[in-house]
Amino acid sequence: MNFAKKRIKKISRLDIFLNKVKKYAYIETISIVGVFLLVGYFISPQDICFVDKQISYLLILLAIITLFHGFENGLVAIGMISLAMWSFYPEFPYIDFLVALMMTMIFSEFHYYWTRKIKELTVEANYKTTKLNELSKAFYTLKISHDQLEKNYVVKPMSIRNAIESIIATAKELQTDSTNERTNMFYKNFLSLLEKSFNVNSGFIIYKNNTEHDLIKENSSITYSSICEKYTKDEIMSSYLVDRAIEFKQPIYISDSVGEPALKNKENSKFLVAIPFVWEKNVNSVLVIDSMPFMAFNKENLISISILLEYLSITIAKNKTLAHSHKISQVNDEDFIYEYNRLRYISDNYQVDSTIMVIKIDNELQTRKVHEKIKQMLRSLDIATVVKYEKNSFIILLFPLSDESSALGFLNRLKHNIKDFKDKQFQNMNFSVQELTLLNKYIEDDYHD
Incomplete structure (x- = not known):
């Protein structure tokens, strides 16, 4: 049994090394300065910090530490250097110490503005990427609507997008203060839509409850389609497809040797497909398809279902956000x-x-x-x-x-x-x-x- 999933980016050895260095920055700083002083002690005990040399090795050391780690680590290095100067020099070299301190502060200023600019550009890029993804999903939903109209205009003269808007309107009319009950209505109508438009015979959606920081495996509810067999939560979470989908945060489905959806391996798995919805780096819900006709079980339909799930789930998450949002006077948009x-x-x-x-x-x-x-x-x-x-x-x-x-x-x-x-x-x-x-x-x- 093969399971198709997106290729996960492998972290390079350099990235792993840099992450470990940043995690233990103070230990690294103390170690480097300690080695520097130890070398100075063995080479020139009377000038352990090399302040009398033609090349300022001390400033090079401080530049490397401060530009890479920032002011705090530079201050730790200066503290160790000042202790060495006080202990090993007959007269404390005030001028050399003040020059080193001044250069450390200048280096730290460069580090601050550089990292701040990187952070601003990263945030801007992430925001624009999020907006582009939302717009592309909305556009793809419109494309699906056009395809459905072209195939089924006589039988079903209604676009997929209109159907989703109908689901949202129905849920808003639900007379209840229970967020979970409204969410359950969203997903129940969505499963009905999948049954009519994509021939999903049976399936269910497992989703997180109200607590934001809980994991979906620990605190979740399940909404089933009309004829889907009921499963315990342990049975669902122990399924290989569901477990992999939650771990990798990517759609997982049964496939053949070339990666195409295939029902011939169904006997080795309880389910056909597991499609997670990821919101703010956490899995908020997973659509699990239990039964689907052979002709409808293809990559194009699975991609369409995945996009529609995200479109609907973003709306659900958006409504939760709006319930606790800052308000602008008179604005109802x-x-x-x-x-x-x-x-x-x-x-x-x-x-x-x-x-x-x-x-x-x-x-x-x-x-x-x-x-x-x-x-x-x-x-x-x-x-x-x-x-x-x-x-x-x-x-x-x-x-x-x-x-x-x-x-x-x-x-x-x-x-x-x-x-x-x-x-x-x-x-x-x-x-x-x-x-x-x-x-x-x-x-x-x-x-x-």
Whole structure:
């Protein structure tokens, strides 16, 4: 029995070595400085730190340690060097010590700005990758809808995407405060959709309960399709497919010798497919297919099912996020609120800021014209929404991972593209994503402290 899975990137020996070095940085620093002093003691006991040599070996040592590990390790090295100077030199070399200390601080400043820039670029790349993945999955869902319409237009004149939206609407109408019960309704309707559209005869979804930090193997619930055989949780978790899918965080399915889905090996496994949904590096749910016709069990259908599962599961996770999110005054656009909270999280944890621009207009027609022009000019990651408070309308624009200069550049381009002089007359103000209180006061025209 062969199981197809994505190739997992192998960590190189260099990466393993660097990770271990960073983990034990202080031990490494103490060891290197100790070896340096030991060599100095044997070569030149009267000049153990080599301060009187033509080449400043001490500064080279401090540069290597501080540039690689940072200020703290540089300070440890300086402390050991100063003790050696105090103990082995007849008169403490103050000038050499102060030069070494000053250079350590300069080296540490280089290390700080370099690592900070790398962190900012990494966060920006991860955010853009996440947005690209979400958009690509939405696009692929639309492609699946087109394929289904082309094949089954007479029998089923409804796209897959519309079916998912119907599932979401049904779950929202559920009159219960239980998050698990709403999630169960999401997945039950999703399994029904798979049965109708992809001939998934039977299957189930195992998903984490409300506790965020629990593992799916320890705290989870199961939703079954209408005719699926019931299994105990131990039977499910002991299955090779499910165990591998959770461990590798990749879809696993029964395959033939060339890696194509094949039912001939079904007798060696309880299940056909295990498709996990990964959210913030944790497995939140796993779709397990128990039975499926031979003609429908192909890679194209499995990819389509995997994309649809992620599309639905992201929506479920998104709703959970919105339930505990920061709120912008008068804004009811869930997509906008969700994106704001994701950027607020990045700003809180990585100090990579984003900018909000608020355009205030007191005329409804002018608001409509300016908003239409803005929609034509928005970049792929930028989003905008319109709210109304008392006599004023507010167009709120969110510029992800961009500073105020980007917002001002957009404002200049907007005014340049608006032809009517009257439509260019409006108030505007920029805010950091951290300035939520001030932003709400601006919208509500509240000058109280």
